[in-house]
Amino acid sequence: MLEAPKEMNDTTLHVRLRKAFNEMRTKTLTRQERSEIDSFSFHGWSMNNDDWFRNLASYREALDGRITNIMYAGYQKEMNAGQPQEMIKLQIISKEITSPFIREYYQYQQTANILKMNDNPAEVDSLYKNFMAKVTNEVYRKSINEVYANLKKYGDNQPAPDFEFENVHGAKVKLSNLKGKYVYIDVWATWCGPCKREIPFLTTMEKSFAGKNIHFVSLSVDRQADKEKWQAYVKDNQLKGEQLITDNDFNVDFIKKFNINAIPRFILIGPDGKIVSANAKRPSDPALQQQLNGLL
Known part of the structure; x- marks a missing residue:
């Protein structure tokens, strides 16, 4: 049974605790400090657990966060050069995720997002071909095919669909x-x-x-x-x-x-x-x- 906390004699304690907490939260961390904290947070934690990925929304959310952490910790040069975050995440996914099921899911999500916002025909073609060469999931392939076909049929200089x-x-x-x-x-x-x-x-x-x-x-x-x-x-x-x-x-x-x-x-x-x-x-x-x- 849980015990109720003892009454605090120091009435300013909660104020000092809140101040210390706020200072901790607002502190600007160096890249090394952030990397160390991330390594502690995810120590012994696998990015390739198929069962957890299929059944736990909390795991999928944590994995999203882990990919973002890796991007900010190790890809500052690419980000500063203006490379889109979605493209950087594709690199991380290919490098860090070995589970075919999880990797193809993320490849699909990132590729779909990039294609839908990309107006460079050469980049679109390259991304599409790369995806189709690597991903075997037929549901994902069909969806990306539809996105790609729409880009070609309803891209610049093509007749607009009516409404x-x-x-x-x-x-x-x-x-x-x-x-x-x-x-x-x-x-x-x-x-x-x-x-x-x-x-x-x-x-x-x-x-x-x-x-x-x-x-x-x-x-x-x-x-x-x-x-x-x-x-x-x-x-x-x-x-x-x-x-x-x-x-x-x-x-x-x-x-x-x-x-x-x-x-x-x-x-x-x-x-x-x-x-x-x-x-x-x-x-x-x-x-x-x-x-x-x-x-x-």
């Missing part, structure tokens, strides 16, 4: 009916903080290009159950442009064909209906203003 969604007034809007002008699409949701931080920049851009040959479309992936919340947000914040909502959040063909699983995401389509940029710059990026000035 038909409801606007904030209840009318149906088709993308194909907007041909003749550039179309800048903002895929967002009311629950997405980074999305909402882009709205003031988008509003400024809409004013800057008013009367020019461009439509600004905001496509919400809010759930249909939250449709009224979306309508209220648009109204309360006086959002301009064409405000649309999908009829099944992320689970619609247009979103899937662009491999969108994270938002905000921006797409620029030309007057001819072809994709100018499947992964366009954000409104907060000055490069977008420069691009649109050149086009318009």
